[in-house]
Amino acid sequence: MQHVRNYGSFLQAYALKATLESFGHQCEFIDIEPGPQLPGLERNLKYLVGMAIKRYFNWNAIVSSLGRMKYQKLYYERFDKEYLPELGVHKHTFNEYDLVVIGSDEVFNFNQHGSYGFTTQLYGDVKNAKKVVSYAGSFGTTTIEVVDKFGVRDVLANAMSKMSAISVRDDNSFKVVKSLLGREPSYNVDPVLMFDYQKYAKVPKEKDYIIVYSYPNRIKGKEEIEAIKRFAKEKGKKLISICFYFPWCDETVIPHPFEVLGYMKNASYIITDTFHGCVMSIKFNKQFVALVRDSNKQKMSSLLNQFGLGGRMCEEFGDLRDRMEKVIDYAPVNEQIAKEAEKSKQYLQSCLD
Secondary structure (H helix, E strand, O other), X not given: OOOOOXXXXXXXXXXXXXXXXXXXXXXXXXXXXXXXXXXXXXXXXXXXXXXXXXXXXXXXXXXXXXXXXXXXHHHHHHHHHHHHHHHOOOOOOOOOEOOEEEOOEOOOOOOOOOOOOOOHHHHOOOOOEOOEEEOOEOOOOOOHHHHHHXXXXXXXXXXXXXXXXXXXXXXXXXXXXXXXXXXXXXXXXXHHHHOOOHHHOOOOOOOOEEEEEOOOOOOOOHHHHHHHHHHHHHHOOEEEEEOXXXXXXXXXXXXXXXXXXXXXXXXXXXXXXXXXXXXXXXXXXXXXXXXXXXXXXXXXXXXXXXXXXXXXXXXXXXXXXXXXXXXXXXXXXXXXXXXXXXXXXXXXXXXXX
């Protein structure tokens, strides 16, 4: 999923590629081979119109989307012309590979209207590989109940049985693999947590700010917006949104992925409702809150609970201030991150050996 215009996607892809290269191997990306659209998950006109209405059929969303146009255009241009070529997504040197690593991110999640449909390639059926493994893969919202609902249990089990080793990053994915194959996969952290990004982070000149790291129109309720604005005013901090325009933020920035790390590292506080927003907050030991959504609850709760940070999840926005001001003791968290990072590198080394 290295073609995704998304900072978290870029950073996890860069980290995994760089880690494999640090072991002395040539590494490049292969593209997803599209499969059929499953019934009910078609990316057709009806779906696209419905999504547009859901996202933009209210005044606040219209105002936000009009303001967001210039930022979105710039964001897409930079990813297409600069960031993705820098990642190396277009480099295809080989026709066959000694090892293919599937992951990280939601590579196993077919329960969405993805443009590539349902393809067994993502589950281990890679024809041009001598050996296939996964690293920190996620089923996202695809539970074992969803697998059975679509009647693809045997198809998935057959494809995944071809992998020499399977690694996942969250509790739900662990349960799905165990149910499908009758064996437990390895449990590893996201590449961004595994990789030493400290020297890559380009710290900005701005100071005394709160980062808002979310997707378009996800933070839209009056109550949540007012709670965020009120907290920022109390602390005397300006609100900076990374990538996406929110009219209630003081500033919107479209930085390089490594500059995103710098913005996170230098922030006074971070407010996010994304998985990698939480990952970067933890990595740089920030005071943060995670806004919980139905679409992200499984993977975010799994990540936060793994590091004893379940209390950072915020579902009631009246709790935002209290949760943010409860200081995190990062000493045990950092100790666990170091342990998990070493464990993850050893897993990859064993796959390469």
